[in-house]
Amino acid sequence: MNNENYISQTISVSYGKQESAIVPQTKMKQSLVSGWRKKFAVLSFRLTIIGIAIKSYNNPWNWIYIPLSLIKLRRKTLGQHYLTKLACVDNRYYWGLYAPGWNGIAFQKFIAAEMNHIIPVKQKVNRFINTYVAITKKCSLQCEHCYEWENLNKKETLSPPQLKRIVAKIQEQGVSQIHFSGGEPLLKMDLLIDILCSAKKETDFWVLTSGFKLTSTNAKKLKKAGLNGVMISLDHFEPEKHNQFRGFKEAFYWVENGVQNAIDNQLVVALSLCTTKEFTTLDNLYTYANLAKKMGVSFIQFLEPKAVGHYSGKDIFLSDNQIKMLEDFYLEMNYNPKYKEYPLISYHGYYQRRQGFFAAGNRSLYVDPDGDINACPFCQTKTGNVLDDDFENSILKLQNLGCHQFNAKQN
Numbered sequence: 001m002n003n004e005n006y007i008s009q010t011i012s013v014s015y016g017k018q019e020s021a022i023v024p025q026t027k028m029k030q031s032l033v034s035g036w037r038k039k040f041a042v043l044s045f046r047l048t049i050i051g052i053a054i055k056s057y058n059n060p061w062n063w064i065y066i067p068l069s070l071i072k073l074r075r076k077t078l079g080q081h082y083l084t085k086l087a088c089v090d091n092r093y094y095w096g097l098y099a100p101g102w103n104g105i106a107f108q109k110f111i112a113a114e115m116n117h118i119i120p121v122k123q124k125v126n127r128f129i130n131t132y133v134a135i136t137k138k139c140s141l142q143c144e145h146c147y148e149w150e151n152l153n154k155k156e157t158l159s160p161p162q163l164k165r166i167v168a169k170i171q172e173q174g175v176s177q178i179h180f181s182g183g184e185p186l187l188k189m190d191l192l193i194d195i196l197c198s199a200k201k202e203t204d205f206w207v208l209t210s211g212f213k214l215t216s217t218n219a220k221k222l223k224k225a226g227l228n229g230v231m232i233s234l235d236h237f238e239p240e241k242h243n244q245f246r247g248f249k250e251a252f253y254w255v256e257n258g259v260q261n262a263i264d265n266q267l268v269v270a271l272s273l274c275t276t277k278e279f280t281t282l283d284n285l286y287t288y289a290n291l292a293k294k295m296g297v298s299f300i301q302f303l304e305p306k307a308v309g310h311y312s313g314k315d316i317f318l319s320d321n322q323i324k325m326l327e328d329f330y331l332e333m334n335y336n337p338k339y340k341e342y343p344l345i346s347y348h349g350y351y352q353r354r355q356g357f358f359a360a361g362n363r364s365l366y367v368d369p370d371g372d373i374n375a376c377p378f379c380q381t382k383t384g385n386v387l388d389d390d391f392e393n394s395i396l397k398l399q400n401l402g403c404h405q406f407n408a409k410q411n
């Protein structure tokens, strides 16, 4: 049986008669483009990149050398693989979850910053590709893997003006994407809208959410305020198992609703999966991908479990075989034309094992719900507070500390 037949059969077995209730078939989906349309978009990216090189360098040699170097760098990370599809949402094209969509100011600044790593450019560039900013400690869920477990539902320490100041300070440094997290950021809708409205529109904004409270009205308000995408956690294709993992009996319901409301409002949608030891089998990965395709999302993110927060001290690590399985699945889904209608997969572990770690103040950092900066949400090594005067020194300290798990190999 080929994989697609296998997938169809498995999903039918999983849901039986409930299938159409869980995943409505008639609603809007996000488009994945392939074939000539994808080729045309890639050509347009490349022309834009040459245009950015012309603006960024006086020496005409660099106008070609730098775009070619960017392609070479990408191949070094990914190998000789060619994406068979791009996501297209609200007239912007996305080839990855951690790069702003083409075209627009966020994309142009992102590319100029990448060029600057090869040969310094004339203009001021973004310091960070992305920053996670936790805006609340409040959450209604109790997830098995929660990295903010020790802080959850404690008293908030940051006021709304302080949170807006944090975003402004990060934007002063230059950042291509800000991912708002928590706690559950959607529990603070008014605050989130206020932050989005006051932020400069030169960054792509995302929300990391369980989907809780991502109603149609909220999705509309968020889009209007300038949100670009939502990353919704879904840790199992079986509703009961997802609810159990999340410690919340309506968790799956909110994922389904949140996904549809976000899609209806032209937000880019990614599903984020914690690839636990129990979940990671080939059958489960195909069934999950098929559900994601039916839901109509653009991306799936694989997050390997980390022994922090609620998982602290637990034996949660994947076997070598499971890591190999995830890597093979990631390559198959993204680069085999057979899966061109499936969401793109983002898998940090794949890049980090080959290219090193770009967080820890180098191209990314995590601002926790107290305003302290950390290497990433899973590597909580506080080196200072964004609101302190010596924020710059705190970033340098973070860069020196690096990441405990992967060595940073900067180009």
Ligand code: SF4
Pocket: 139, 140, 141, 142, 143, 145, 146, 147, 148, 149, 182, 183, 184, 209, 210
């Ligand atoms: S992982 Fe997120 S949704 Fe789950 S308990 Fe922690 S903050 Fe809440």
